[in-house]
Amino acid sequence: MPNAFYGKLKNNSIYLDKNETSHLKIVRKNIGDTIDVFTGDGNIYNCIIESIKKKESILSIINTIKFKKEFNPNINLYVGMSKWEKMREIIEKAVELRVNSINIFKGKKSQLSYKNIEKFKKIIIEACKQSYLPLFPNLNFIEFQEIPIIDSIVFDFNNTYDFKSEIKKINKSINLIFGPDMGFSNEEKQFFSEKNFKITNLGNTVFRIETAVTYVLSTINYEFNRLNPIK
Amino acid sequence: MPNAFYGKLKNNSIYLDKNETSHLKIVRKNIGDTIDVFTGDGNIYNCIIESIKKKESILSIINTIKFKKEFNPNINLYVGMSKWEKMREIIEKAVELRVNSINIFKGKKSQLSYKNIEKFKKIIIEACKQSYLPLFPNLNFIEFQEIPIIDSIVFDFNNTYDFKSEIKKINKSINLIFGPDMGFSNEEKQFFSEKNFKITNLGNTVFRIETAVTYVLSTINYEFNRLNPIK
Secondary structure (H helix, E strand, O other): OOOOOOOEEEOEEEEHHHHHHHHHHHHHOOOOEEEEEEEOOOOEEEEEEEEEEOOEEEEEEEEEEEEEOOOOEEEEEEOOOOOOOHHHHHHHHHHHHOOEEEEEEOOOOOOOOOOOHHHHHHHHHHHHOOOOOOEEEEEEEHHHHHHOOOOOOEEOOOOOOHHHHHOOOOOOOOEEEEOOOOOOOOOHHHHHOOOEEEEOOOOOOOOHHHHHHHHHHHHHHHHOOOOOOOO | OOOOOEEEEEEEEEEEEHHHHHHHHOOOOOOOOOOEEOOEOEEEEEEEEEEEEOOEEEEEEEEEOEEEEEOOOOOEEEOOOOOOOHHHHHHHHHHHOOEEEEEEOOOOOOOOOOOOHHHHHHHHHHHHHHOOOOOOOOOEEEEEEOOOOOOEEEOOOOOOOOOOHHOOOOOOEEEEEEOOOOOHHHHHHHHHOOOOEEEEEEOOOOOOOOHHHHHHHHHHHHOOOOOOOOO
């Protein structure tokens, strides 16, 4: 499958920024060529290149194809702020494994505090282009206290609930909650336990946070045939 | 869980090399302290540090604990040579997800040719130390023609067999076969098809090779409760 470009829709035309314009040049696209563009809204815009300037390119839309895939159940990922390389891998994998939203919070044991959400959006855009996902997952910075209780599973070393049975019970939507790379603090654990969150773990192994996230996302996609295998 | 050290067993003592000796110093271990050492043979050697030199340390064994976990089914991973960063991630994830062997071949479309197996062994040792696995997976460089036919699944875009039903059918052992990052060549695809290999794919998504490997390893661990959740 061909990779796509990222652009913005304005007055029925598509605009590529400086970065995407350099990408156009790298792959030797010229005026008159057609390319696929994602804006993140779920459409694949098949476009013809009208002009290539230094800082932007302007394209006219030939055809708009609605991305028909719905991924069920809905997956909302909640992750505590961790080292940048881990955050990057988690976001890339979350896009490849088709999560619906990525929600990032600062945990008590987070060693970094990210302020700039744009840095994370860029990773999402690149991952969506590469893995051909025209509907970008929502990205939010949230407070720890905003983590929802209903339809949620917290991953921690405690094992109140059995992982596999909880996965099988997922209905329309699930919130998957992972601590930062350094884990949850005692206060946070107490918060989950007082509010009666479902807490589970992934078995008798030592996973890094990024592996744990990919593991859980893989099992849900598998259990519910969520990626709709090509027939 | 504490991380472990890597050492070699000789005349009933454990020897740490230069690299592991620096690691000892970094974590401020001294003569008389006890540490856990893996040699890769499946034992956890609980040792007391007898001497720390520039290039080696010598330890005496206090207690040998046999690692009792068996991971069923047996998973043998076959991967085509790919970019080094991808190989590294695949091996790290394979250790965390407890594969039994890693078998690396040069595919027709492999852009790199690795000769030095020691480089790969080092990744395995570090990953086993970090994820606390005293029984190191076997590592082999093999020829493409040596890929076994029996109990094998090839992952490719073709979809002769349904992924989920093939996973559920796994009995005692499974060989998972992934092409290099650039995919299988036409000759290789023909080889699989002529020999009646089972070929499947992972659904209507675009996975990078390292994500595909982690995805499949996760689903097998999940399906067979292979990681034995802590009760």
